[in-house]
Amino acid sequence: MHFPLLSPQMNEEFERRLTRIRLAMQRTGTDAVLLASTVNFFYLAGGIWRGYFYVPAAGSPRLFLIASPKEAEGIETPIRKPEQIPALLAELGYPVAVKVGLEFDDLYYSEVERLRKLFPEAEITNASAILREARMIKTPLEIQFMKEDGLHQSAVYSRIGKVYREDMTDVEFQTEIERLLRLEGCLGFLRVAGSRMEINMGSLIAGPNADEPTPYDFSMGGTGSDPSLPVGASGMIIKPGMAVMVDMNGGFNGYQTDMTRCWTLGDVPEIAVKAHECSRAILRDLETFSRPGVEIGEMYRRAVRIAEEWGLSSFFMGHRHKVSFIGHGVGIELNEQPVVMERNKMLLQENMTIALEPKFVIPEVGALGCENTYAVRADGLENLTTYKENLQQL
Amino acid sequence: MHFPLLSPQMNEEFERRLTRIRLAMQRTGTDAVLLASTVNFFYLAGGIWRGYFYVPAAGSPRLFLIASPKEAEGIETPIRKPEQIPALLAELGYPVAVKVGLEFDDLYYSEVERLRKLFPEAEITNASAILREARMIKTPLEIQFMKEDGLHQSAVYSRIGKVYREDMTDVEFQTEIERLLRLEGCLGFLRVAGSRMEINMGSLIAGPNADEPTPYDFSMGGTGSDPSLPVGASGMIIKPGMAVMVDMNGGFNGYQTDMTRCWTLGDVPEIAVKAHECSRAILRDLETFSRPGVEIGEMYRRAVRIAEEWGLSSFFMGHRHKVSFIGHGVGIELNEQPVVMERNKMLLQENMTIALEPKFVIPEVGALGCENTYAVRADGLENLTTYKENLQQL
Numbered sequence: 001m002h003f004p005l006l007s008p009q010m011n012e013e014f015e016r017r018l019t020r021i022r023l024a025m026q027r028t029g030t031d032a033v034l035l036a037s038t039v040n041f042f043y044l045a046g047g048i049w050r051g052y053f054y055v056p057a058a059g060s061p062r063l064f065l066i067a068s069p070k071e072a073e074g075i076e077t078p079i080r081k082p083e084q085i086p087a088l089l090a091e092l093g094y095p096v097a098v099k100v101g102l103e104f105d106d107l108y109y110s111e112v113e114r115l116r117k118l119f120p121e122a123e124i125t126n127a128s129a130i131l132r133e134a135r136m137i138k139t140p141l142e143i144q145f146m147k148e149d150g151l152h153q154s155a156v157y158s159r160i161g162k163v164y165r166e167d168m169t170d171v172e173f174q175t176e177i178e179r180l181l182r183l184e185g186c187l188g189f190l191r192v193a194g195s196r197m198e199i200n201m202g203s204l205i206a207g208p209n210a211d212e213p214t215p216y217d218f219s220m221g222g223t224g225s226d227p228s229l230p231v232g233a234s235g236m237i238i239k240p241g242m243a244v245m246v247d248m249n250g251g252f253n254g255y256q257t258d259m260t261r262c263w264t265l266g267d268v269p270e271i272a273v274k275a276h277e278c279s280r281a282i283l284r285d286l287e288t289f290s291r292p293g294v295e296i297g298e299m300y301r302r303a304v305r306i307a308e309e310w311g312l313s314s315f316f317m318g319h320r321h322k323v324s325f326i327g328h329g330v331g332i333e334l335n336e337q338p339v340v341m342e343r344n345k346m347l348l349q350e351n352m353t354i355a356l357e358p359k360f361v362i363p364e365v366g367a368l369g370c371e372n373t374y375a376v377r378a379d380g381l382e383n384l385t386t387y388k389e390n391l392q393q394l
Numbered sequence: 395m396h397f398p399l400l401s402p403q404m405n406e407e408f409e410r411r412l413t414r415i416r417l418a419m420q421r422t423g424t425d426a427v428l429l430a431s432t433v434n435f436f437y438l439a440g441g442i443w444r445g446y447f448y449v450p451a452a453g454s455p456r457l458f459l460i461a462s463p464k465e466a467e468g469i470e471t472p473i474r475k476p477e478q479i480p481a482l483l484a485e486l487g488y489p490v491a492v493k494v495g496l497e498f499d500d501l502y503y504s505e506v507e508r509l510r511k512l513f514p515e516a517e518i519t520n521a522s523a524i525l526r527e528a529r530m531i532k533t534p535l536e537i538q539f540m541k542e543d544g545l546h547q548s549a550v551y552s553r554i555g556k557v558y559r560e561d562m563t564d565v566e567f568q569t570e571i572e573r574l575l576r577l578e579g580c581l582g583f584l585r586v587a588g589s590r591m592e593i594n595m596g597s598l599i600a601g602p603n604a605d606e607p608t609p610y611d612f613s614m615g616g617t618g619s620d621p622s623l624p625v626g627a628s629g630m631i632i633k634p635g636m637a638v639m640v641d642m643n644g645g646f647n648g649y650q651t652d653m654t655r656c657w658t659l660g661d662v663p664e665i666a667v668k669a670h671e672c673s674r675a676i677l678r679d680l681e682t683f684s685r686p687g688v689e690i691g692e693m694y695r696r697a698v699r700i701a702e703e704w705g706l707s708s709f710f711m712g713h714r715h716k717v718s719f720i721g722h723g724v725g726i727e728l729n730e731q732p733v734v735m736e737r738n739k740m741l742l743q744e745n746m747t748i749a750l751e752p753k754f755v756i757p758e759v760g761a762l763g764c765e766n767t768y769a770v771r772a773d774g775l776e777n778l779t780t781y782k783e784n785l786q787q788l
Contacts, residue, residue, distance in 0.1 A: 228648025
């Protein structure tokens, strides 16, 4: 059990992340944030422990830990319960914070209510929004982690064709890919923002199952194999003429890449091949168009326009059920900021990491298209998920 | 996509669960609850959809669904956003609720705050507590689901010895068991209550890794293979003289059983064998002692006493780090009510389902002991996880 970012060697990386948080705090006039969620705790400490990370706008941040590890001495104060924090802050000489951020979108209601009582005089704001903004722009080290994810994920995707067997169900095929991922070092558990997002190791969708809606906010649907988890593979046998879309877990180190590739069993109709090529054309277009300063909504509109030009609008981003985004930030969580949707007026910034997934659902055939995770660079997008994109035969 | 419990054939089951919720509502004087979390939505609808389930103390409950499925006609009103709910309730003739329950422990702070605004005049109470109480006692159908889980999980556990290979790491061994589980129909994703609980498909702990603490509130620790998910298998090679504890995912149908068994590689010290036998002795004792009306804290104290009598106290429920419970409710979530801990004065009730896990950590050797999931019956505990308990050689 370690806090890698709190080791002396990582001091610079820690300061970088701290600075990103403080920039967002300043913009919102927040005096201090108290972080408790696993994702935000991990962002700042590089590890997970039971406790709270107090970050004032100025001065040293401080860890309040319930089970104290030895690794974080100097920055750390042991506690039994969060109610001890206010007195300890006063004792340690921290000024009283007037405006305190708590994680409205990462902690349950009862947890925030408990922490709110620690600051009875303070105005309470949303630290989740602050951390979302901070985490949106990655440090070089974070992008390095994601490059490693992309390499591992690509290595696994290159072996996918080898584990297919005739008459497999979609669940069986997915299971063999899950195994390849885990043996490659994938951690399995996928962090997704939102209390109503649930998935196991990502999704594999074959044939008509692609056109089945899901109650979750994932780009593609699928009935799942049980009403208790209605998303993804359904348990049906993969048959000739079907496309199989693989969009599975790229998390190996606390960060993740999001990559989708497609396979077909036997021949598929020309329109499916065309849809797959259109997805690649959209990616090529966006790779050079998307530079720092570009309005994110414009990326969405370009993608929609290209799908239109190819005559494929009715299949774009779903058929019976459509989603309203073609991409999303990715990092510690699968779905970070920014969301690439029509009304997003935010400008693209260097070192954002974004998964773009222009996908098509062709009724009966399945889902087609590719997804890559990119780092935004000065001259365009750098692809972190470089496995070949062509439609492959199983 | 279905709501199995809203089909006419399931009317009786739906009424049973509704009655359980209403009993808990009456006890707390709650006029209505508005449910939105996946676990509570699933409890009452038997499926998951994007929307809200409004349950008044009297009269018909109503589903407000954002993407409306055809299956729930008659009970269902389509909406675009929750803000439409109050006007629709009035239109449908529902009386104004004075005390409304929202899920404080299952929804994020921002979600509850949004829903709270729908009832500006009402007193808001914790629907999570109401649902926890309702879900604590299972219906015959729920226990039937869990029996099926136990059969599947036992079938997989019977194959565990066959997938071990010499010089495997704990992660590799766990991966092969995950594959067996998934091929048997395990859904993979594990629902655990608490915003800071994270795990992939359960846990396999070998040798000295058993004595490593985790920040999560699971009974056993382990460093994990990466600082971003510090629990369970660490990536170390399993060596002769080690015990391997397998405590993995028993979820096949929206419910789950929790079962732990142990294997050894080569010979282990006598004290490890004794600890394993002591765990079984504790289970045998509790199986007959634990009847409706028994104080739950007394179960905990009996287990502690038996471990003492066997001279194994210092290893019981952990060694360097100890947990303060020996069991927990299980059902839709892995950790439901009641918690079997010293200070729990609640009385055992018929049709509770409880996992009992008297475990030991023997330094250097590993974790020993068994865990079973039981249904509480009039004459004692019925074991739902019947795979043989003896310490097996790999």
